Amino acid sequence: MIEKLNPQQREAVTLEPQHALVLAGAGSGKTRVLITRMAWLIQNGQASPFGLLAVTFTNKAAREMLTRITAILPIDTRGLWVGTFHGLCNRLLRAHHRDAGLPQAFQILDTADQLAAIKRLLKANGIDDEKFPPRDVQRFINGAKEEGQRPDDVEVWDSHRRRLVEIYQLYEAQCQREGVVDFPELLLRAYELLSRNAPVREHYQRRFRHILVDEFQDTNTLQYKWLRLLAGGGAYIFAVGDDDQSIYAFRGANVGNMADFERDYAHGTVIRLEQNYRSYGHILDAANALIDHNSGRLGKNLWTEQGEGEPIRVIEQPSDGMEAHWIVDEIRALVADGRARREIAVLYRSNAQSRVLEHGLFSSGIPYKVYGGLRFFERQEIKHALAYLRLLANPDDDTSWMRVVNFPARGIGARTLEQQADAARSQDTSLYGAVARVPGKGGANLAQFATLIQRMAEDTRQLPLPEMVEHVLHASGLLDHYKGEREGAERIENLNELITAAAVFASEENFDGLPGGVVPRSEPVTDAATGEVLPGAPADGGLTPLAAFLSHAALEAGDNQAEAGQDAVQLMTVHAAKGLEFDAVFITGLEEGLFPHENSLLEQSGLEEERRLMYVAITRARERLYLSLAQSRMLHGQTRYAMRSRFLTEIPEQHLKWLTPRTGGGSQGYGASQGGYGEDRWSGASRDAFGRKPTGTAAPRAPRSVSSGVTVGDRQFRIGMGVRHARFGDGTIVGLSGSGQDAQAQIQFRDVGTKTLALGIAKLDVI
Ligand code: ATP
Ligand code: MG
Numbered sequence: 001m002i003e004k005l006n007p008q009q010r011e012a013v014t015l016e017p018q019h020a021l022v023l024a025g026a027g028s029g030k031t032r033v034l035i036t037r038m039a040w041l042i043q044n045g046q047a048s049p050f051g052l053l054a055v056t057f058t059n060k061a062a063r064e065m066l067t068r069i070t071a072i073l074p075i076d077t078r079g080l081w082v083g084t085f086h087g088l089c090n091r092l093l094r095a096h097h098r099d100a101g102l103p104q105a106f107q108i109l110d111t112a113d114q115l116a117a118i119k120r121l122l123k124a125n126g127i128d129d130e131k132f133p134p135r136d137v138q139r140f141i142n143g144a145k146e147e148g149q150r151p152d153d154v155e156v157w158d159s160h161r162r163r164l165v166e167i168y169q170l171y172e173a174q175c176q177r178e179g180v181v182d183f184p185e186l187l188l189r190a191y192e193l194l195s196r197n198a199p200v201r202e203h204y205q206r207r208f209r210h211i212l213v214d215e216f217q218d219t220n221t222l223q224y225k226w227l228r229l230l231a232g233g234g235a236y237i238f239a240v241g242d243d244d245q246s247i248y249a250f251r252g253a254n255v256g257n258m259a260d261f262e263r264d265y266a267h268g269t270v271i272r273l274e275q276n277y278r279s280y281g282h283i284l285d286a287a288n289a290l291i292d293h294n295s296g297r298l299g300k301n302l303w304t305e306q307g308e309g310e311p312i313r314v315i316e317q318p319s320d321g322m323e324a325h326w327i328v329d330e331i332r333a334l335v336a337d338g339r340a341r342r343e344i345a346v347l348y349r350s351n352a353q354s355r356v357l358e359h360g361l362f363s364s365g366i367p368y369k370v371y372g373g374l375r376f377f378e379r380q381e382i383k384h385a386l387a388y389l390r391l392l393a394n395p396d397d398d399t400s401w402m403r404v405v406n407f408p409a410r411g412i413g414a415r416t417l418e419q420q421a422d423a424a425r426s427q428d429t430s431l432y433g434a435v436a437r438v439p440g441k442g443g444a445n446l447a448q449f450a451t452l453i454q455r456m457a458e459d460t461r462q463l464p465l466p467e468m469v470e471h472v473l474h475a476s477g478l479l480d481h482y483k484g485e486r487e488g489a490e491r492i493e494n495l496n497e498l499i500t501a502a503a504v505f506a507s508e509e510n511f512d513g514l515p516g517g518v519v520p521r522s523e524p525v526t527d528a529a530t531g532e533v534l535p536g537a538p539a540d541g542g543l544t545p546l547a548a549f550l551s552h553a554a555l556e557a558g559d560n561q562a563e564a565g566q567d568a569v570q571l572m573t574v575h576a577a578k579g580l581e582f583d584a585v586f587i588t589g590l591e592e593g594l595f596p597h598e599n600s601l602l603e604q605s606g607l608e609e610e611r612r613l614m615y616v617a618i619t620r621a622r623e624r625l626y627l628s629l630a631q632s633r634m635l636h637g638q639t640r641y642a643m644r645s646r647f648l649t650e651i652p653e654q655h656l657k658w659l660t661p662r663t664g665g666g667s668q669g670y671g672a673s674q675g676g677y678g679e680d681r682w683s684g685a686s687r688d689a690f691g692r693k694p695t696g697t698a699a700p701r702a703p704r705s706v707s708s709g710v711t712v713g714d715r716q717f718r719i720g721m722g723v724r725h726a727r728f729g730d731g732t733i734v735g736l737s738g739s740g741q742d743a744q745a746q747i748q749f750r751d752v753g754t755k756t757l758a759l760g761i762a763k764l765d766v767i
Contacts, residue, residue: 019268026619027278089190108554145184205233216241280309416442
């Protein structure tokens with residue numbers, strides 16, 4: 001098991017019980033070390049499988065970990081606590097739902113459901129959604145929860161914020177009434193359960209002797225507190241991470257946890273791994289050089305024995321369509337060369353980029369699979385079906401009620417629903433509870449719907465899970481509805497796939513922490529003081545297979561088991577690619593404003609996070625890496641022109657090989673390493689860091705089929721142009737979008753960073 005490891009890896013795997021942090025760069029074997037250590041601890045009698053808790057970043061990783069452990073040791077994995085933070089917290093809350101103040105069959109709201117619930121709340125309370133945009137409210141609530149704050153804990157400094165806190169309060173009451181829990185709530189509840197309930201806490205503190213955490217750099221404050229609490233009884237934490245791969249700050253991740261760990265567990269060991277086993281030299285050196293532009297790093301050096309391999313291929317195309325076309329052709333060639341499709345990944349910064357890539361692959365008949373886009377369980381028809389199932393489990397789930405009360409259409413209109421909502425509010429009940437109070441025809445229709453739900457619940461009570469799902473698809477009218485729809489065939493196929501998913505779930509163990517199909521055992525807890533065994537979940541009832549399946553559906557994060565075996569090209573965002581590796585990787589859309597993303601350019605920290613993201617992207621590749629960009633791109637209905645990403649210029653030229661002619665012409669040092677950031681491919685003149693041309697005129701020397709300029713009034717603006725603004729000072733235009741009076745420019749100012757200005761309004765002088 002440990003023979004194949006290098007000495008540092010071996011040291012980490014075989015450490016005597018103690019706190020340890022493995023701090024190491026991409027592809028150095030952190031995940032491998034973590035998994036091997038689990039197996040090693042068990043095999044050497046240092047720990048029982050039940051004394052281990054391991055946190056992974058995705059369900060897929062959890063599954064892989066269990067597969068690898070059972071390959072080494074034939075054990076029943078059901079008692080193993082391996083999963084994502086959300087999966088583990090879900091398991092904890094189900095087992096102790098009473099202590100946590102939840103119904104055992106509580107439902108989980110995914111991000112979209114949560115947003116719908118917030119919209120409904122704002123409407124019901126007459127709150128202006130222009131002043132309080134639902135997405136902002138959602139961000140506020142989730143941000144507070146991720147910091148471990150309930151409404152009372154949130155600091156208030158103005159009336160707007162006070163109102164936000166009130167909304168948070170209303171939202172909590174609504175969730176509690178409906179028996180639903182959102183993602184950050186899973187964590188916060190689980191944390192509160194442990195911190196407030198001594199017997200439960202002590203039980204788990206006694207039970208878990210070893211706590212292992214992968215991707216530690218992306219834990220948030222609350223997750224870290226949760227870990228510390230669990231470890232408080234003397235367990236050992238073994239954390240692996242890479243500060244250079246911290247890419248979830250926007251979701252509350254706190255890379256400072258790594259430094260805190262070194263402080264909180266000062267007597268522990270820090271181990272560094274420096275050999276990279278994944279990538280060839282050109283790829284690795286490019287990644288090292290790029291990340292070197294960041295400040296405040298913990299500092300690591302990665303090397304490989306694999307030799308330098310092939311240089312990184314760079315492609316520049318006039319449009320996003322042609323970029324996609326080029327990539328599809330190249331993929332075809334790679335496959336013809338005998339590469340497995342699943343070993344080819346196409347990465348992008350933003351989900352919006354996937355459409356044109358998908359289109360290209362689809363038209364060429366190349367099988368592909370998109371991760372992190374619209375996942376199976378997030379498709380409209382699946383969410384409708386799940387909403388019916390959720391209502392069977394809990395008719396008070398208003399979000400589900402609203403989703404399907406008039407789908408398929410049952411003549412229940414907006415007016416009726418308003419009356420129902422009013423009645424529910426005045427009676428302080430769920431929508432379901434208020435059905436009888438709605439008068440007239442609308443009320444009768446509602447009553448009929450309520451009866452339908454009750455009847456479905458009764459008719460399916462004795463059925464096994466897959467048959468239950470099948471029954472509901474028919475009885476709800478969903479199948480008939482989609483049969484009548486022109487493009488319904490695919491939806492029907494997906495609905496049938498849901499029956500399959502239920503069957504798979506019921507027959508197998510799944511790794512959200514709940515054994516599929518069976519009622520999970522409750523975890524009896526012993527009071528440390530008295531020795532009394534306290535009941536956890538009720539001994540008889542437990543969770544129904546349906547409720548277990550529904551929580552599985554909500555937690556299943558993009559890794560669709562059903563298609564796992566298929567040999568398909570992998571499409572995903574860079575975020576979704578974390579921890580994975582492929583033989584060949586395409587990183588697309590390397591343009592200023594896209595990657596790095598325009599929202600990140602306002603602050604240094606934002607730019608550094610983008611650079612870490614690029615580091616993650618590069619280090620996914622084993623053998624071959626492609627970087628591509630388009631000179632113009634349709635995004636959100638607008639054609640945008642942008643400059644080449646600065647990340648391209650941060651990779652030393654010796655690692656790059658241009659497969660397409662470099663635009664902008666000639667010998668002027670257009671090369672990435674010499675040209676610098678302000679390069680203007682349109683005029684062919686090189687510029688300094690702020691886009692000022694040293695010589696020459698602005699006349700385009702190498703006009704392309706697309707124009708990089710926009711005209712506003714009688715003035716022309718072009719990318720690369722130097723401008724002066726009365727307040728912001730001198731800067732360079734780095735991006736343009738829109739036209740005429742709607743035209744906007746992204747300008748990189750020398751002193752104040754990047755700003756987006758409306759060209760029709762901003763007063764700019766050309767310099
Ligand atoms: P990331 O930071 O991207 O998550 P990581 O540090 O977790 O990467 P792993 O995924 O564990 O790295 O390992 C990278 C690759 O190197 C894997 O294919 C792994 O099997 C391989 N590898 C790790 N250690 C060794 C070793 N000692 N000998 C051979 N291959 C190894
Ligand atoms: Mg890893």
